[in-house]
Amino acid sequence: MKFFFKTSLLSILDFLFPPVCLVCGEYLNDELFICEDCLKNLELHKNESKSSVSVFSYNDKIKILIHELKYNNRPEIGYILGKEIGKKLIGLLESDNSVLFPIPLHKKRLKKRGYNQSEKICEGLSEIINIPIKKDLLVRRINNISQTKLNALMRMENVKGIFETHSTDLDKNTLILIVDDLITTGATTKEAISELKRNGFLNYFALSVATSSK
Numbered sequence: 001m002k003f004f005f006k007t008s009l010l011s012i013l014d015f016l017f018p019p020v021c022l023v024c025g026e027y028l029n030d031e032l033f034i035c036e037d038c039l040k041n042l043e044l045h046k047n048e049s050k051s052s053v054s055v056f057s058y059n060d061k062i063k064i065l066i067h068e069l070k071y072n073n074r075p076e077i078g079y080i081l082g083k084e085i086g087k088k089l090i091g092l093l094e095s096d097n098s099v100l101f102p103i104p105l106h107k108k109r110l111k112k113r114g115y116n117q118s119e120k121i122c123e124g125l126s127e128i129i130n131i132p133i134k135k136d137l138l139v140r141r142i143n144n145i146s147q148t149k150l151n152a153l154m155r156m157e158n159v160k161g162i163f164e165t166h167s168t169d170l171d172k173n174t175l176i177l178i179v180d181d182l183i184t185t186g187a188t189t190k191e192a193i194s195e196l197k198r199n200g201f202l203n204y205f206a207l208s209v210a211t212s213s214k
């Protein structure tokens, strides 16, 4: 009954406020939040690093999507972006002996947001490239302040020691694909890598939706 009420309420809302694409504002049919065209037209990022890959160019479209994913209770966007990343990377990532590791949130931030956006990206990604998700590899023991307003040096200081290895049962040769929504200076990723190194893990690679320049 509750479910029926909820679904009929949702269809009334859909009728009054038909869903539109977050990026271009076109009316949507079955798509969730983003129309097919906008998804297809996300620009690919040219990568220069050998230890990380950002799949899409950082532009207004990606900016909107990541903002909605993180601050507007839209976990589905992470899932959709993860699937798109997977489609671009299919065949490039080996699936044997690899795990997807979403950058963890501190439990307080997780409680506030209700989900970890990087984990949602991993869920979409995993479905396409068939690599399992290992989410408890590290925990975030310190709830550091947001990096948004900090410069590169302050960012490095701000993330020092924030991670702690939680699960060590994984083979040390496993390729750990560290997944984050956005990489700016890479301070958080680097901190995660040094914690993994300290615990004897040998192979890692960072994956993100986009790289924003600060």
Ligand SMILES: [Zn+2]
Pocket (backbone or CB within 6 Å): 021, 022, 023, 024, 025, 026, 034, 035, 036, 037, 038, 039
């Ligand atoms: Zn659109």
